[in-house]
Amino acid sequence: MTYSLSPVQQKTFAHSLRAKGLRPTKQRACVYGIILEKRDHPTADDIYNRVRKYLPGTSFATVYNCLETLVGCGLVRQVNMARSPACYCPNLSPHAHFKCNRSGKIYDIEIDKKTLASIHSLIPEGFETENLDLSFTGNGFQN
Amino acid sequence: MTYSLSPVQQKTFAHSLRAKGLRPTKQRACVYGIILEKRDHPTADDIYNRVRKYLPGTSFATVYNCLETLVGCGLVRQVNMARSPACYCPNLSPHAHFKCNRSGKIYDIEIDKKTLASIHSLIPEGFETENLDLSFTGNGFQN
DNA sequence: TCAATAATTAGAATAATTCCATTTCTAACT
DNA sequence: AGTTAGAAATGGAATTATTCTAATTATTGA
Numbered sequence: 001m002t003y004s005l006s007p008v009q010q011k012t013f014a015h016s017l018r019a020k021g022l023r024p025t026k027q028r029a030c031v032y033g034i035i036l037e038k039r040d041h042p043t044a045d046d047i048y049n050r051v052r053k054y055l056p057g058t059s060f061a062t063v064y065n066c067l068e069t070l071v072g073c074g075l076v077r078q079v080n081m082a083r084s085p086a087c088y089c090p091n092l093s094p095h096a097h098f099k100c101n102r103s104g105k106i107y108d109i110e111i112d113k114k115t116l117a118s119i120h121s122l123i124p125e126g127f128e129t130e131n132l133d134l135s136f137t138g139n140g141f142q143n
Numbered sequence: 144m145t146y147s148l149s150p151v152q153q154k155t156f157a158h159s160l161r162a163k164g165l166r167p168t169k170q171r172a173c174v175y176g177i178i179l180e181k182r183d184h185p186t187a188d189d190i191y192n193r194v195r196k197y198l199p200g201t202s203f204a205t206v207y208n209c210l211e212t213l214v215g216c217g218l219v220r221q222v223n224m225a226r227s228p229a230c231y232c233p234n235l236s237p238h239a240h241f242k243c244n245r246s247g248k249i250y251d252i253e254i255d256k257k258t259l260a261s262i263h264s265l266i267p268e269g270f271e272t273e274n275l276d277l278s279f280t281g282n283g284f285q286n
Numbered sequence: 287t288c289a290a291t292a293a294t295t296a297g298a299a300t301a302a303t304t305c306c307a308t309t310t311c312t313a314a315c316t
Numbered sequence: 317a318g319t320t321a322g323a324a325a326t327g328g329a330a331t332t333a334t335t336c337t338a339a340t341t342a343t344t345g346a
Contacts, residue, residue, distance in 0.1 A: 059295050082223040085333055115261045122252050126284035135276045141269035202326050
């Protein structure tokens with residue numbers, strides 16, 4: 001059984017891929033849907049396990065390929081935290097991540113415009129920033 | 144031939160370790176000295192190769208153990224950038240990293256107090272931050 | 287429908303790091 | 317200085333995350 005995206009999601013999905021000459025395949029739709037569905041910052045391994053409920057033949061290579069494609073299209077973000085596998089997040093607004101050392105849970109933390117501007121002002125003249133990553137580790141409120 | 148730290152470095156080194164009940168061994172001194180010596184953000188592999196010029200018997204396990212210890216003592220910082228092995232840095236002041244996609248070079252970028260305060264103010268009430276990582280990727284000025 | 291090409295697949299390969307059992311070293315105590 | 321208990325280092329295997337490769341299958345446009 002193939003994963004169904006909502007009409008709005010489907011449109012965004014197909015449009016973003018086609019804009020880059022890429023094909024909206026069922027595997028890509030499924031990976032995208034799974035990341036949107038449960039916003040728990042799944043790893044490639046988590047995604048692999050969830051995808052296989054819908055498309056049992058899916059391989060790791062495909063999951064990694066799909067993720068790379070979706071990140072490349074700007075549909076999802078890859079989050080890299082120290083000493084943990086990459087995880088994925090559909091929140092496209094500028095935000096930081098806080099990883100709780102006790103629970104392992106990752107929280108999204110919004111970055112307000114003023115702070116974002118302040119952060120960007122750190123970059124020296126002549127440097128061109130493509131990506132910004134801000135992350136914290138420590139203990140979250142409730143564990 | 145064992146690596147010699149300057150008297151000041153030696154004092155900081157031995158003191159930080161002893162404060163945690165750990166021993167200032169020659170391997171740890173060597174790893175520490177190497178990170179201080181050439182501030183080029185070496186990876187564990189780089190460090191392994193440099194250490195072995197002084198202490199040829201050193202194993203990868205030891206390099207990783209030493210690095211973990213030094214990071215734990217606050218003598219060096221571990222820097223994790225997306226899709227690259229961890230690298231190490233003796234700059235203990237609050238700073239961000241900019242990785243140039245073309246050259247692979249990592250630049251230290253100071254974070255001024257105001258921006259730092261602004262970043263810390265993002266953290267919700269009740270969260271306890273142990274570590275902050277801010278990194279950029281893009282193109283540096285001269286490649 | 288057919289051809290061209292893009293995407294997926296399985297499995298092997300690689301890279302980075304961690305683990306484990308053994309040996310060696312260090313430092314405190316005679 | 318010699319002993320000894322615990323800490324650290326060692327080599328190699330194991331693990332984890334990810335990427336690569338060659339063959340197969342799917343998608344899209346003519």
